[in-house]
Each structure stands twice: as structure tokens, then as C-alpha cells.
Amino acid sequence: MTDDLRTDLLPAQDTLVDRKIVRWYFLAAITYLFISLVGGFLMALQLLNWNPHSNLEFASPGRWRMIHTNAIAYGFLANAFLGALHWAVPRLTLRPVASRMLSYAIFCAWQVVVVATAVGLVLGEAQALEWGETPVWIDPVALLGLLLVAINFMTPIVKAKGPLYVTLWYFMAAFVWTFLTYAMGNFVPEYWLSGSSAGAVGGLFIHDLVGLFVTPLGWGLMYYFVPIMLSRPIWSHGLSLIGFWGLAFFYPLNGIHHFLYTPIPMFLQYGAVIATVAVELVVTTVIINFFATLWGRGREFWDNIPIRWFYTGMVFYFLTCLQCALQVTLTFQALIHFTDWVVGHAHLVMFGVFSLWLLGMMTYLFPRLLGVEWYSRRLLEWHFWLSAIGILVMASDLILGGVLQGYWWASLEPWETSVDGSYPFWLVRVFAGVVIVAGQICFVYNLAKTYGLARKAGTLSSAAANEATA
């Protein structure tokens, strides 16, 4: 991996990046990744009637299913993003974050939020808001945390002079959006609205959480890492502009497509459908831009493992978006809504795209954070291939199963037919899950060994790591 150690291209100032906080965030993220996997397994095994602890209230799969999604969104993705932001923002703005103390305070506060969420969910205190089941009493704390995050990162961005790079457009917008989305989704349907209009807000929340928090941070980081690692600029600035503004305009208008055929007024549903198709067109421009950037350097895909993570994620991104354009049509909705198709879609987005990107970033950054090379390149390969193949199998399996479920339901067969018929798909899903977990175990083992190397080499302190990689 020495070939992509192009730190000569980056301003390597000790004062800019606090490597320790990045490491802390990444370690927290990996911990929650495993907790989330446990939750997923409990539910997956329940569907096969293999749940070993069916009489334990606090291990109920229904509760752990919510931990599964919340741990991935707020534990894994949010922590990993915060870590990556602590790396990227100071380097892009040539300024440190507002306050290191604040960074650590936010780190601690955020872990309290995530752990409290998990405890609340285990105790049965969920809020009836998908992707936002965080018990209501934690919401204000989480919101305060998001505000502090925005302040911490916006300070260097606001001070930065000259034209802003694409990445920072995405980040700035994401700080505003995440805060607003969280506030809207958690408070409006809980305290002000009920019924169908609350459903509309709920749809908006589910959608904005992916589209206005995860997506802009993810793409922003892609715009940052890909050109650095390929040492060439993004192919077209014009397409970058279209991608950003297209996403900003159309994405939030999609929310209601999560509740098509509900009593929400039909013309609003049509609006959401059209806006969704528009998003797919925008996405295509972004994908073209990134593949054109790689054009002629295809070798990197095989040689450079982080680049492979990133571009595989982009292929999955394109696939999910293609899937969106299909599934958002009312014809398709009639068939696949409520089925495992949607579950497959969600896994493809959350793991196949954003988790792959973040794991790729970790693969790239850990040597720079620790000041030593990875312990084993072979284990990095295993991590990649097990994760990528696992998610591909899982998503295809669930998507196919979903189509069949849709037909079984529409055919008015007894309900059991769909449950029994889904069994083989649920079985394959569990094994795909095992493959994914095996990949993550390779990663953690490799990481532990690499830490060992760093300890021996004495490069763990922030300054020492800077010297080793500078």
C-alpha cells in the first residue's frame, strides 16, 4: 500500500488534524457496527424460528431490530462520518476545528446519546418514528449535539478564504440539513401533527435522513478522497455543480414516496414520484463524473484497496438508484411495497454504499492515523471481498424474495404461503449476513494487529504519527 501514501500532496501540519479523535470516532463506529450486526441477526434468526432466547424480554427481536437500524445510523455512520470530518475539514480549510475540547465533549455526548438510545430501545421505550426510534427524552440532547457539531466544523469553513471546494458545499449543507431534519422528524409528528400528515412528515424524515445527512457527507468525502488518491482532479466541475444543486433541490421533495397509496393526498404522492425520478437523473450525472475521473486509470481499482471500496460503493449506489426509479412508480409500488424488496434496497444503500465508503476511508486512514502500514494486506482483501459479496448476495436475495412476496399477497393465497415461501430467502439472508460478519472480523483482527505494530513502533501519539507519515 505504499503506492497510495501520497501525503506529500497534503499539508501535513501537526496542528491541523487531531489524529486521536479520529481514531476514537472510528473505534466507536466499529463497536456499534458489531452491535448493529447482532440486532440484525436476532431478527433474521427469528424469521427462521431459530431465535435461541425467545423468552427473554430484553432480547426480543422486535426491539433489537430497532437497535439494528439505529446503531447503524447513529452509532456506525454518524461516528465514522465525524471521524472522517475531523480529518477532511481541517485539511480542506487549512484550519483546525473550532475547539479540540469541544470535539472531545461532542464525542462523549454522542456516545451517551447512542448508548442511551440502545438502552431505551431494549427497555421498550421506542418512539414510533422509523429511523428515529430514539426515545423522546434523548432527542433534545441529540439535537444539541448536532448543533455543536455544526459549530465546531463551520468555524474553520467560514474562515476559509477563496473558492470553496465541492466537498465543503456538501458539508455545509449537510450541517444545516441534519439539524433541521432531526428536529422536524422527531418533534413535528410527535407533538403537533397526527394521522396522515404525520405520516407525510415521517416519510420526509426517513428520506431526509438518508438524503440530507448521510448522502451529502458521503459524497462530500468521495469528492475529497478520490481526487487525492488518484492525484488528478474531478473530471467536470460543471457536473459537480449539477450534482450538488440537483440533489439539494430534488432530494427533499421525495419524502412521501415512502407512503404511496396511503391516505396522504394523491397529488402529493405524484409529486414525490416525479421528484424521485428527477433525483435518479441527477445521480447519473454524479456517477458519470466519478467514473470519468477514474477513466484510464482502471488499474487503480484492483491495486488500490480504498479506491476499490469507493468505486464498488458507487456501483451499488447506481444500482440502488436505478432500483428507486423502478420501485417509485405506482405500478411497481403496488407489487413490492411492504416486501423484502424494500429491505434489500435499504441494506444496499446503508451497507452497500455508505458503509463500504466509510470502511474504505478507514482502510485508507488507519495507517495514517497510526503511523504504520496495515499488518496484513491479505486480510484487507478478505475484508473487502467478504463485505462486497455478502451484501450483493443479501440484497439480490431479498429483492427477489420481495417480488415473490408481492405476488403471493396479491394472489390472495393464505398469509402463510408468503411466510413459508420466504423461508429459503430468509435462510440465504442469514448466510449472507455471516459472510459480512466474517469480513468485519478480518478487519478488526487486522486492526488489532496493526495497533500492536504501532505500539511497538511508538507511533501512537499524534505527533509521532505525523512524523511517521509526513
Add this chain to the structure above:
Amino acid sequence: MFESKSGILAIAGLGFFALAFVSNALLPALMYQDLPEQTVEEVVNANVLVQFEDLAKRFPDAFSEHYGEPTKEACAEALELGRKIYVGEGCWHCHSQFIRPVSNEDERWGPVAESWEYQNELQRPVLFGTRRVGPDLSREAGVRSNDWHAVHFYQPDMVSPNSPMPRYEWFFDESPDAPNKRGLAIITFVQWLGSWRGEYPSYDELPDMSVTELPPPPPQPAVQNGNAAGGNGDGGQANNN
């Protein structure tokens, strides 16, 4: 403008977000302005009260201990707790609560969902759901008897072979004929779902598509006090329309 800080923060960050909020959230809220939100007490209806009284007769000890008399207020309390359990246990991630006008759903479950059905405190936030591992529950009221539900929550595959639905033993004091406060509440809650419809319980007469022929329900619990609403949900539920 398109690359400046203020442009991005004001137009993309605030402006576009606000546009979506107004068009996708405020607009439907305004459209439903004339459908005021009902309180929990207001949605306690005669149909669900019949079931609530039936629970009082069937499980007298637990019932009087936790809810006293089967009054409207007690029923409202049970409904509120039932909703909390429904949310906390993640039932809404396996069951939806709306019937779509497509995919033969009205034939399977009953009338298509309408806006007014959701304008009440027990749908705040709304429990539409996004996944069906089990069937839709918005027309569940009166389809099954209270005993069926008790056994089903205790151990679903006792009445529904191979059911992947989790067991909820903590709704009971050790046995399916002894639901505790939570057990009584969740049964009341599912017996409420759809009880507000004028057609109630006409979906009884629909060909029963949601399950195949079931074996007769298990023997009635010892505490049964003999009541019109017998063990088999397909028959003789009291009907107050």
C-alpha cells in the same frame, strides 16, 4: 451564488429544506385541518368496549387488579398502554396499519384506509408501518377472539403453525390464560384496530384469507366465565352497530 457560502447555506440549506417542508408536510396538515384530532377517550367505541368487557369476564383477577371496572376511562388507559407496547416491541416493523387500494388488499382485509381513521392521539406519530412480515392489522378488531390473541401472543405457533412472530411471554404471568397488565392492554389495542368502522365486524364475513383453516383453538382456560364471544373468532361476536 452557486459556489458561495451564503448561497449554499441560505438557498440549498434553508431554502430547499423549507420548500420541501411546506409542500410535503404543511400542505397535507392544512388539508386535514377540518379533521380535528380525537383524544383517546373519544376513540373508545362500543365495539372495543365489548371486547374490553369480555376481557374483564375472561380474566377477572388480572383485570380487576390492573384496570378495575371495564369503564371507558379504563379502556382508554389500556389503549394508551397498548399503543406504547405496540411501538416499543416493534410490532409496527412487522405489521402495517393501512389497506391500500391495490394488490387485492381490500379483499384480503377489508375497506381501504381513509384519512379520518388516523386523526387521533393513538396515531401520533402514525403507525402506517413500512414492512409486512405478518398481515396488516388495521382491520384486526373482532376478527379473532380474545382467547385466540392471548394464546397467540404467548406462543404464536400454538395457533398459527410455523409462525415466525416472536413470543411475548412477558405479557403474561407464566401461562397463556393469565395475561398481565401489558397482555390485557395489547389485546385491547388490537381489538380496537378497525373497531371504529361502520362495517365492523363485517370483515368477519369476508372469506378468511389471512390464515388457512386452523385447528380448533386450545381448550379454554380454567377461568373462563362462559361468554358469548367464544373461542373461535369466526363466530358470534357481539355486535353493537
